[in-house]
Amino acid sequence: MAKEIGITVRKEENFSEWYAQVVLKSGIADYFAVKGTIALKPYGYAIWEMVKKRFDLMLRRTGHRNVYFPTLIPEKLLAKEAEHFKGFVPEVFWVTRAGDRELGEELALRPTSETIVYALYSKWIKSWRDLPVLYNMWNSVFRAEIKATKPLVRNSEFLWQEGHTVHESEEDAEREVRRILRLYRRLAEEYLAIPVLEGRKSEREKFKGAVYTMTLEAMMPDGKAIQVATSHNLGQNFSIPFEVRFLGRDGKEHYAWTTSWGFSWRMIGAMIMIHGDDKGLKLPPRIAPIQCIIVPISYSKREREEVLKKARKVLRMLSKARLRAELDEREEYTPGWKFNDWELKGVPLRIEVGPRDVREGCVVMVRRDTGRKEKVPDGEVVGRAKELLSDIQREMLRRAREMLRRMTRSADSYEEFKGLIKEGGFVKAGWCGSEECEVKIKEETGADIRLLTDEKAKTCVYCGRPAKALAYFARAY
């Protein structure tokens, strides 16, 4: 493969450039003319569809239903919950004109849909019999990014899912927040092989308008954290200004308790960062659009025919067993070129079929994660492919867990803390609970509180006062 087609920088040497090359060259996405926006190409969209399908299935089982709410929000409506408005307004895109008519009221492109949703919920919900409302949306949202953008990780428009639920009681809302966090964790760990830490956001870092925010955080190989998904308990913060009220079982009117939660294509960005290598992408088998790529190898026309015949048979067997397999029949490329191409695209398992394999009644299987090769007799192709795929899935998560463990350390003094933050990774330290210390630490080290845990800590790493919580600090995307 020509140098300019493959990845030309090493992941360890220039992580940022390596990431951009992997995203562009593997066919996941491309930049568009509007700053911070990208197009998802077929391969990238196929990965998103795999992730979406998995999570959609989980939501269906828990009784959630999909809906679609419109994109444009009147300014008055967006401003109804003051803290929410203040938090989002710096990055809102405003529509001020339609055709050549100036609009009487400016319209915001949804940065998130709480305000649209609650405006309608207040019409739809009358009685406790209408609850819970468990709705979800797959859409795109808009946040004008001023900071450096990065495909899938920080974009001015991104694809995501946003859930908006309404409950009779505070406890029900509380349970929903936790239940969704568990689903996100399953999605991240069991499907995308992204190990995550779980905890609560600080007041400063929580969703603007929430009572509190629960978060899943992952660690990238360059030492920076990524927020993978969040689940917010909104209490009655939205139901009161939007008048989402219901007639309770007690015959009285109550304000409802609500939650919202979301994850975006950023999760795919995190997966690429964690698992990719100098050859390109590495996809976990459970979300790989192509799990097995069959590459025929032949040197003459006669060989070509018998090799292709066998390769097609292997394809049929794998497809029948519901593995996502493809056969690369392209004639204009050499097998070596194809190997590189499919490695770049991160297909978990390569199956080679050559003339010798035809004679010997076997195929060669090559794992993308370890590069390990093995001969597999024809009769065992399906069984062995399944075994290898589930082993690859498990191994990818295991290795990522090891990395996360290695990159999570504790600091007892602020000096130690600063050194560890500089090296990268999560740093566990006590925190007194004051925003003052939180801001100082951010200014002096670039690190945020990524999450708060219930674990005990003695003193605040910054001011030395008694600690209210053990926090995980890190610099982040």
Place this chain on the structure above:
Amino acid sequence: MAKEIGITVRKEENFSEWYAQVVLKSGIADYFAVKGTIALKPYGYAIWEMVKKRFDLMLRRTGHRNVYFPTLIPEKLLAKEAEHFKGFVPEVFWVTRAGDRELGEELALRPTSETIVYALYSKWIKSWRDLPVLYNMWNSVFRAEIKATKPLVRNSEFLWQEGHTVHESEEDAEREVRRILRLYRRLAEEYLAIPVLEGRKSEREKFKGAVYTMTLEAMMPDGKAIQVATSHNLGQNFSIPFEVRFLGRDGKEHYAWTTSWGFSWRMIGAMIMIHGDDKGLKLPPRIAPIQCIIVPISYSKREREEVLKKARKVLRMLSKARLRAELDEREEYTPGWKFNDWELKGVPLRIEVGPRDVREGCVVMVRRDTGRKEKVPDGEVVGRAKELLSDIQREMLRRAREMLRRMTRSADSYEEFKGLIKEGGFVKAGWCGSEECEVKIKEETGADIRLLTDEKAKTCVYCGRPAKALAYFARAY
């Protein structure tokens, strides 16, 4: 069912109000605060997902692949194809501000994505080996409606699918336009039970920027036509300004040949109009989210238990046979209320299970389309449900075809023409091909040319000169 819950006007008496009530009361959609925008509620979105799934499967089989392109288009880019820009600019929403920063260049919300797509295709396509490019997108688009809006039929934001393909030759593009039109026809007729007429749009009515537009048109019971889907041959109209070029098999550079095509949730609007009745929706079984609703009927606690036991067994059998069935176990409503509710929601088949049915070893099936009831022995439940559903599907299309035939008439003179247009429906008449006559007819009768056919005609119904084509005229949504 209380009057205010059910439909309170007759379809024949006030079609427009009837339609609005069906859409709102059956749980399909609701109006939102921004003029012309609506929210799709779970039931409406479930129908859209059924339609989407069907068409997506067709596209997968023909080798099309899904992608996502961003929403915001720089003004310069939108203006690159002059006729296209002129056609769309009166209804474009413009983003002029992000946060408190005025944008240097205004950004359009996509009214359709040709300009975004071709800006990127020109980067991606180098050689004939990259062709054909067969990409499709599921997204929403924005067109600021000045005219009266109507849920699903005319909205300022709507869900749709847009395909954008690139080909080596004019013939390949031509074939693609026809192939897609056939898929749309299958979707409309075989799934949504909407019979359609097929033909070409006049120059005046074609997609702005296309060489020509092929269309599918359906007739509504109030005598107005609806455009159900269109497929455009764009020739090289976009590839030239956007420089979508490729190295041909002949070693020379060529401009590519492109097509685009789309259908929206409007197709669901047409289906509602054609099939609904005074009781509400009537859904064709192949796209009904719920095909069979099981309603238990009991008068005592003991009866309730045995009836529910049997009803659950029926549910299991139907689900196992992959029918989309649900059991309405709600205790707070009477069976009569439930009958009305599920009729309003258009569920094709109701299955009643009462104490007598338990004793006699049967159930009662009631068709939504005809209201016909029949007893079905327990052992035949699955088989008979399948038969009835496929009969309902066939009958719905047959009846709609009859209506279309009845509402398609010919006019030999302009006097006759005007009378027929007033009565509603399609009117076939000769047309000389001049835009002048087309505009005069529109001004004097309100009717457009909905499509042009290859059928012969003698003289223009307006000017009497020799006819160039036989046209189907109608007033339209």
